[in-house]
Amino acid sequence: MSNEQHLLKVYSDRTYLHTTTVRHQGTTVAFAMDDNRHLFYSVLDLSAHDETKGELDAAYWSENPLALRFPAEITEVGYAVAGATALPVVKRGGRTEAAAGERLGDDGGDGFLSVTARLTAAAPFQVLSDGTHLVVLHQSVGRDHGDAVFALAGGGSAGDAARADLAVDREGAKVPLVSDTRLCDRFLLAEGRLKPVLEVRYRRSRHRTRPHSAKDRLGTTDMEGRPFHEPTHELSFVRKAGSPPCCCRPPCTGSSAGSSSRTTTPVDASTPSTSSRARTVCSTPGVPGVHQPRPAHQDAVYERAPGTCPFTALPLVPVASAEGHAGTAMSFDGGDEDHAETAKHLDRSATDFTVEFWARRTATGGREDFVIGHGEHTGRDRRSLHIGFRADDTFAFGLYADDLGSAQPYADTDWHHWACVFERGTRQQIVHRDGVEVARRTATGAYEGVGSLVLGKGLWSTDARSSTRSGCGAGPAQGTRSSATGAPGSSGTSRVCWPTTASTRATRTGSTTRPTTPSTPNSGAA
Numbered sequence: 001m002s003n004e005q006h007l008l009k010v011y012s013d014r015t016y017l018h019t020t021t022v023r024h025q026g027t028t029v030a031f032a033m034d035d036n037r038h039l040f041y042s043v044l045d046l047s048a049h050d051e052t053k054g055e056l057d058a059a060y061w062s063e064n065p066l067a068l069r070f071p072a073e074i075t076e077v078g079y080a081v082a083g084a085t086a087l088p089v090v091k092r093g094g095r096t097e098a099a100a101g102e103r104l105g106d107d108g109g110d111g112f113l114s115v116t117a118r119l120t121a122a123a124p125f126q127v128l129s130d131g132t133h134l135v136v137l138h139q140s141v142g143r144d145h146g147d148a149v150f151a152l153a154g155g156g157s158a159g160d161a162a163r164a165d166l167a168v169d170r171e172g173a174k175v176p177l178v179s180d181t182r183l184c185d186r187f188l189l190a191e192g193r194l195k196p197v198l199e200v201r202y203r204r205s206r207h208r209t210r211p212h213s214a215k216d217r218l219g220t221t222d223m224e225g226r227p228f229h230e231p232t233h234e235l236s237f238v239r240k241a242g243s244p245p246c247c248c249r250p251p252c253t254g255s256s257a258g259s260s261s262r263t264t265t266p267v268d269a270s271t272p273s274t275s276s277r278a279r280t281v282c283s284t285p286g287v288p289g290v291h292q293p294r295p296a297h298q299d300a301v302y303e304r305a306p307g308t309c310p311f312t313a314l315p316l317v318p319v320a321s322a323e324g325h326a327g328t329a330m331s332f333d334g335g336d337e338d339h340a341e342t343a344k345h346l347d348r349s350a351t352d353f354t355v356e357f358w359a360r361r362t363a364t365g366g367r368e369d370f371v372i373g374h375g376e377h378t379g380r381d382r383r384s385l386h387i388g389f390r391a392d393d394t395f396a397f398g399l400y401a402d403d404l405g406s407a408q409p410y411a412d413t414d415w416h417h418w419a420c421v422f423e424r425g426t427r428q429q430i431v432h433r434d435g436v437e438v439a440r441r442t443a444t445g446a447y448e449g450v451g452s453l454v455l456g457k458g459l460w461s462t463d464a465r466s467s468t469r470s471g472c473g474a475g476p477a478q479g480t481r482s483s484a485t486g487a488p489g490s491s492g493t494s495r496v497c498w499p500t501t502a503s504t505r506a507t508r509t510g511s512t513t514r515p516t517t518p519s520t521p522n523s524g525a526a
Helices: none
Strands: 016-024 027-034 039-044 073-076 126-129 134-139 182-190 193-196 232-235 279-281 329-332 353-361 369-375 384-389 395-398 403-405 416-423 428-433 436-442 453-455 466-473 506-508 511-513
Touching (some): 016 126, 395 428, 403 428, 403 436
Antiparallel strands (some): 027 039, 134 182, 182 193, 279 329, 369 384, 369 453, 416 428, 428 436
């Protein structure tokens, strides 16, 4: 046996296709995916010396690979109000699914087909450490895969694509729970094993924020004693990404882009399908809670969801980070394909709307730096929204051939908050910069745009050089402040960042409108 073999731990119990290794809290953990799409891990535990094992590190790896335990529920980031969707329970020894309300016991369900592990594609994956959790980012299967799971019209899910009660979209196609998107799971390392994260929910409703009744109470188990585990998070804004780079990013300070929150930890990155280079940063811990708007009394009220202060009757506002920035962001480098685009079309043709974001240009003058586009990509009067900077450094809020531009150019490279408001009834276009109105006009006609929302460039523009954090609300916002980061650039030094969640607040005639936020997982090991 060679000296090198003494230093290696070899597992030959199955065929492994993809591997990765991560350092977490001073411990090395190795991961591997086999040819059946099962994920395993092994821990290098050097915490205690064993005379029988000797001095070589190779002897302190796990004796055998351990199967990674995935949760039995999945949720889509940005749709926390909908709650988690349970996967069908598949009986062992086949693919027969248990009937609604049928209990199979601890060993009655298939350990792979009954959990979100079945949704993992045979593709490279990545594991990151945020210092507290190990975060597993893996590609999902497509809608035509044999292990795909579909939504039921009455709630829940099923793996049988022939069922008559499956939910369908506008075109009559079955709706898969996931299809070629990125999945994210968090685990805690305890006593040499990775354990799913426990979550606090209402025990009877099994929902994180909606109780079944006034008597429903919070806990880590349901009424039958089954523990609540943090569900797998689907990053639906990240399409089929292959094997992109992912990274942990430091908290936002000053003009840097990253993840920052007073009540959560920084997390991690992934790549949208629309780009081979863009990096998306999404905060799996979610966003902070809400509290009393008056600074002198903010410590008296703290809630997990929007509401009204019981003492002052004022709307509760999000808890801001110490730096005042959003908790998450996506980064782009500005190439033609380096942008993110929503899969679903948004209809803004019959509503007021506000688009707001923080932006910092990396260079000025001579180039158009568009940040957001919406509507028809070919360009059509009042059907192609484009927001950003023109070549003369003026700021444009354009509807296409019916545009509002700032009279003053803005040639600095500092962070600024921008809010673009369109009031359909009066056809008013308004631009705010750092809470101060800088431009206003009456449009010739109402905006009629319908289409996908493009982040990181204009509809037809390929050059931009800026960084932003953004949030989008449904309604006019005047004097608003928000959190978020981005616009691209075709040069290699350009960056654009967009947040997946934001502690934004848009004030409209005295009320408060907040964007939908993803669920906020709680820590704890199962």
